[in-house]
Each structure stands twice: as C-alpha cells, then as structure tokens.
Amino acid sequence: EAGVAQSPRYKIIEKRQSVAFWCNPISGHATLYWYQQILGQGPKLLIQFQNNGVVDDSQLPKDRFSAERLKGVDSTLKIQPAKLEDSAVYLCASSSIPGRAPAYEQYFGPGTRLTVT
Amino acid sequence: GNSVTQMEGPVTLSEEAFLTINCTYTATGYPSLFWYVQYPGEGLQLLLKATKADDKGSNKGFEATYRKETTSFHLEKGSVQVSDSAVYFCALASQTGANNLFFGTGTRLTVIP
Numbered sequence: 707e708a709g710v711a712q713s714p715r716y717k718i719i720e721k722r723q724s725v726a727f728w729c730n731p732i733s734g735h736a737t738l739y740w741y742q743q744i745l746g747q748g749p750k751l752l753i754q755f756q757n758n759g760v761v762d763d764s765q766l767p768k769d770r771f772s773a774e775r776l777k778g779v780d781s782t783l784k785i786q787p788a789k790l791e792d793s794a795v796y797l798c799a800s801s802s803i804p805g806r807a808p809a810y811e812q813y814f815g816p817g818t819r820l821t822v823t
Numbered sequence: 824g825n826s827v828t829q830m831e832g833p834v835t836l837s838e839e840a841f842l843t844i845n846c847t848y849t850a851t852g853y854p855s856l857f858w859y860v861q862y863p864g865e866g867l868q869l870l871l872k873a874t875k876a877d878d879k880g881s882n883k884g885f886e887a888t889y890r891k892e893t894t895s896f897h898l899e900k901g902s903v904q905v906s907d908s909a910v911y912f913c914a915l916a917s918q919t920g921a922n923n924l925f926f927g928t929g930t931r932l933t934v935i936p
Contacts, residue, residue, distance in 0.1 A: 710866075739923070748827075748912050748926030749867070762923060797867065799924075812924060814859075814867040 708732065710815035712798050718821045724786035727818045730779070731800030737761075739812060740773055740783050741797040749797055755781065788822045795819050825850045829913045829927030836903055836934050844898040844930045846887075846913035854915040856880075856889050856896040857924070861910045870898075870911070903934045 711730040719725050731738050736757050741749035752771065754761040758778040766773070770789070775781040785792055799812040830845040848854065858870040858880070871880030876891035885900045896913060913927040 741924075746928070748829075748914070748928050749924070750926070751923045754923060799867075811869055811872065813869075816866040 710798055710800055710813055712796075712815035712818055714818055715816065716819045716821075718823065719788055721790055721822050722787040724784065725788055725820060726785075727783045727796050727798075727820075729781045729783070729798030729815060731781075731798070732813055735800035735802055735813070736778070737801045738775055738781050739799040739801075740781070741799065743795040743797055743817070745794070752783070752796075785820075788820075790822050793820055793822045825854070825915060825917050825925045827913050827915055827925055827927040830930055831928070832930040832932065834930060834932045836932070838905055838934055838936050839902045840934075842898070842900040842903045842907075842932070844911055844913075844932070846896045846898065846927060848894050848896065848913075848915050850894075850915055850917055850925075852918055853891075854917050856887070857914045857916070858885070858887055858896070858898050859912040859914060859926075861912065861929075863909070867912065903932070905934045905936055908932055908934050 713728050738755045740752045742752050743749040752766045753763040753773045755775045758775050773783045795817040797817045798815045801812045826849045828847045855874045857872045859867045860870045861867050871882040873880040873889035876889055879888045887896050887898045910929045910931045912929045914924045916924050
C-alpha cells in the first residue's frame with residue numbers, strides 16, 4: 707500500500723513570496739490533515755479535511771495560509787505572503803473515516819521542509 | 824483543553840540500556856494515546872497506541888501503558904539498540920469533536936554502541 711505522498715521535499719523562498727505544497731493521501735482515506743512542525747517542537751494541526759469539507763481550521767493563519775481539497779483526494783496548502791516564522795516542516799497525514807478501526811490512526815507523509823529567508 | 828507534556832531531552836544511552844521517556848497529558852473525556860517515532864530523514868511513524876485506560880500498547884520491544892489515574896503514558900524499552908536512535912513524540916487524540924492529534928515537544932534519543 708502506497709503511503710502519503712508530499713512534494714516538494716524542500717523549498718527555499720524569500721519573505722513575502724508565495725509557496726504551495728501538495729499532498730496525496732493513502733487511497734481510500736477520507737480524512738486529511740496538514741500540520742506545521744517548527745524546529746524543536748511537536749507538530750501542530752493547521753487544518754483537517756473530511757472528504758472535501760473543512761472539519762477544523764481554527765489554528766490556520768487565514769490571512770496568509772489557505773488550503774483546499776477540491777475533489778476529496780489530494781490537497782494543496784498555500785502560504786502567501788510568507789514570513790520568516792513560517793520556516794518549518796509541513797506534514798500531511800491521512801486517516802480512515804471515523805467508525806472504522808483504527809479510526810484514530812494517522813499516517814504521515816515525509817514532509818516539506820520550508821526555509822524562508 | 825488538550826495538551827501533552829513530554830520529558831525533555833536529549834537522552835543518550837548505551838546499547839542494551841533500559842529506556843523510559845515520560846509523558847503526561849491533559850484532556851477532556853477519554854483520549855486515545857500514541858507514541859510516534861521520527862527516524863533521521865524520515866516522516867513520523869506510529870510506534871504504538873492505547874485507546875482506553877489500562878491498555879498496554881507494544882511494538883518493536885517498546886511498551887506504554889495508559890494510566891488514567893496518573894494521566895500518563897510513559898514509553899519503555901528494556902534493551903535499546905543503536906537503530907532506536909530517533910525522536911519520539913507522545914500524542915493524544917480526543918474522542919470528542921474532531922480527531923486531531925496533540926503532540927508533545929518530542930524527545931531525541933541517541934543510542935551509542
């Protein structure tokens with residue numbers, strides 16, 4: 707079974723530029739998550755999708771971050787304009803729909819390391 | 824609210840030593856508890872989990888027991904190997920509302936031969 711795919715793996719941009727990350731979840735997984743992992747910290751949830759609907763985006767800085775999952779499969783996370791403090795690893799994860807064991811297990815992609823200079 | 828407090832690292836052990844990484848949590852209701860591991864250059868992988876009080880999760884020689892009375896989920900291994908060198912994250916998922924994971928800050932383990 708293929709895992710969660712993310713691209714690019716690394717990205718370096720200057721502040722005020724824009725950047726986009728792509729994620730393709732495990733086939734059949736209805737729930738998709740984006741996390742931000744700042745160096746030395748644990749991952750923090752940015753947004754959660756159930757199919758193509760947003761379940762939780764309370765931690766997403768909506769003035770600069772946006773995310774979409776138009777067809778309920780792959781997803782794109784965008785930052786515009788980027789700030790220095792956005793330097794982090796952006797992780798995508800997916801899980802099966804609630805009600806089916808293991809309902810709460812999330813599978814993570816390798817992440818995209820963003821450096822903002 | 825939901826939060827996880829994890830033993831700060833880094834932790835350096837000799838091969839075959841006993842490992843304990845402490846983890847305590849605060850949560851509403853009865854969360855599920857997890858340990859994730861991040862090997863150098865790789866993504867997060869689920870190591871083990873427990874979904875109710877007194878459950879013991881185990882995998883690859885690692886164990887952790889869900890202790891509701893002490894709100895803890897400490898990770899243990901009886902004999903570590905060099906290949907266990909990684910960053911370990913304790914996490915919880917609340918069973919109310921959205922199934923979001925709340926992570927601790929991570930503990931870096933280095934095992935030396």
